[in-house]
Amino acid sequence: MNTTIRPAEKKDCERMMELIRELALYEKAPEEVTVSFDHFVESGFGAHPVWWAFLAELDGKVEGFALYYIRYSTWKGQRLYLEDLLVTEKLRGQGIGKLLFDRLLEVCKEKKYSGMVWQVLDWNEPAINFYKKFDGVKFDGEWLNCSI
Amino acid sequence: MNTTIRPAEKKDCERMMELIRELALYEKAPEEVTVSFDHFVESGFGAHPVWWAFLAELDGKVEGFALYYIRYSTWKGQRLYLEDLLVTEKLRGQGIGKLLFDRLLEVCKEKKYSGMVWQVLDWNEPAINFYKKFDGVKFDGEWLNCSI
Numbered sequence: 001m002n003t004t005i006r007p008a009e010k011k012d013c014e015r016m017m018e019l020i021r022e023l024a025l026y027e028k029a030p031e032e033v034t035v036s037f038d039h040f041v042e043s044g045f046g047a048h049p050v051w052w053a054f055l056a057e058l059d060g061k062v063e064g065f066a067l068y069y070i071r072y073s074t075w076k077g078q079r080l081y082l083e084d085l086l087v088t089e090k091l092r093g094q095g096i097g098k099l100l101f102d103r104l105l106e107v108c109k110e111k112k113y114s115g116m117v118w119q120v121l122d123w124n125e126p127a128i129n130f131y132k133k134f135d136g137v138k139f140d141g142e143w144l145n146c147s148i
Numbered sequence: 149m150n151t152t153i154r155p156a157e158k159k160d161c162e163r164m165m166e167l168i169r170e171l172a173l174y175e176k177a178p179e180e181v182t183v184s185f186d187h188f189v190e191s192g193f194g195a196h197p198v199w200w201a202f203l204a205e206l207d208g209k210v211e212g213f214a215l216y217y218i219r220y221s222t223w224k225g226q227r228l229y230l231e232d233l234l235v236t237e238k239l240r241g242q243g244i245g246k247l248l249f250d251r252l253l254e255v256c257k258e259k260k261y262s263g264m265v266w267q268v269l270d271w272n273e274p275a276i277n278f279y280k281k282f283d284g285v286k287f288d289g290e291w292l293n294c295s296i
Contacts, residue, residue, distance in 0.1 A: 020222045034262070035225035043220055051220040072191055072199040072217050074168045076233050077183035084222050088261045105296070114182070128292070137296045143267045145288040146279055148253070 005103045006136060008053035010045040013037070015062045016053070020033060023086055053089065054103050056096045057088065063088045066100040068107075071117060080108050082118035105134075119145075151244060153251045156201035156213065158193040161185070163210045164201070171234055202251050204235065204244045211236045214248040216255075217267060228256050230266035245278060253282075267293075 017037055024033045044051050056064040064087035068143065071081035082104060087096045108116050120127050122141060131137050156164065165185055172181045192199050204212040211237035219229040230252060236249045256264050268275050270289060279285050 002171055006231070024223065033223045034223070035223060039225045040222075043226055050226060051217045067220070067222060069220050070198045070217070071229075072215070073184060074188075074215060074233060075172065075181045077187045078191055078198060081219075083220060115295055117293065117295045120294055122292050123290070131294055134296060137294060140293040140295070142269055142271070143291075143293055144270050144276070145265065145291055146268055146285060147263055147265045147288070148281060148285045 002059055003099060004057045005054055005099050006057060008044070008055050008067075010041065012055060012062055013041045013044065016040075016055075016065055016067075019062070019065065019086055019088060020084075022088065051083070054100055056100055058091065058096075063091050064096050064100060066104055068104060070113075073114070076114040078111070078113050079105060080111075080113045080116040082116055085118075091115060098133075101134065150207055151247060152205045153202055153247050154205060156192070156203050156215075158189065159191045160203060160210055163193065164188075164203075164213055164215075167210070167213065167236060168232075174237060193237055202248055204248055206239065206244075211239050212244050212248060214252055216252060218261075222264070224262040226259070226261050227278070228252060228261045228264040230264055233266075234258065235292075246281075250284065 014037075017040060021030065021033055024030045043049070044053070051067055051069050053065050053067040055062045055133075065084070066082060066086075067084040068080050068082050071079045073079060085097055085100060104116060107113070120131065120139075128139070161190070162185075165188060169178065169181055172178045175193050192201070199217050201213050201215040203210045207262070214230060215226050215232040215236075219227045221227060233245055233248060235248075247277055252264060255261070268279065268287075276287070
């Protein structure tokens with residue numbers, strides 16, 4: 001299949017939201033998606049964007065995306081934070097995730113970010129094994145996520 | 149002592165960097181601070197700011213700060229990510245951290261963020277106990293931090 005990796009545009013938001021909901025359903029947590037469509041669009045394409053994304057388009061249809069924002073570390077400076085890497089269920093295991101991940105690594109170089117960071121659930125073996133394929137990936141289980 | 153909480157300005161960057169280095173020294177990792185002063189200033193006060201901060205000023209001297217950025221969750225929307233909450237060593241335990249933390253919670257309300265998130269090292273008991281004092285704080289140890 002013909003896979004294209006390209007930056008997300010405003011017109012892609014509807015399909016992206018579809019994929020987000022599909023994943024939430026797969027994870028048995030559809031009620032956890034409480035963000036509104038308008039907020040999603042405004043956050044990516046409003047006056048002050050806070051997220052950016054690359055899409056994987058297969059034969060003209062968006063089948064996956066990588067969504068990121070800029071994290072600021074007081075020790076390391078600006079880094080790319082990969083929030084979501086997502087490929088529609090029926091097309092997993094075909095290297096689409098790798099194309100998206102590689103594209104993000106290019107962005108890090110282009111923008112001179114000090115690296116890329118993300119999180120993975122400690123029991124999500126398929127995802128951990130996927131990340132292990134990339135040179136230099138480090139895992140750190142010493143931190144607790146806190147929220148209020 | 150007279151404590152004022154106020155937004156950080158460009159002129160405060162030098163003192164903030166001093167506090168960042170002081171903390172790194174305390175954590176026995178001064179070499180881990182690889183960010184340059186110019187990058188720090190540019191990231192906070194350049195054309196496209198990626199961090200914001202509140203300072204705790206005691207009798208005219210900055211003795212602590214809370215630095216944050218905006219995180220985007222595809223499920224929850226925009227949230228405040230607290231990157232650093234820092235009070236100079238000799239003034240800890242006097243409620244300055246709480247003033248900063250409370251100010252951030254106000255920002256969440258003002259900006260209609262869906263919450264505040266941050267991380268804490270799982271062995272850092274004083275910090276964990278500090279956070280437990282706030283109503284509704286949740287801890288989640290199921291995630292691994294990944295970096296490349």
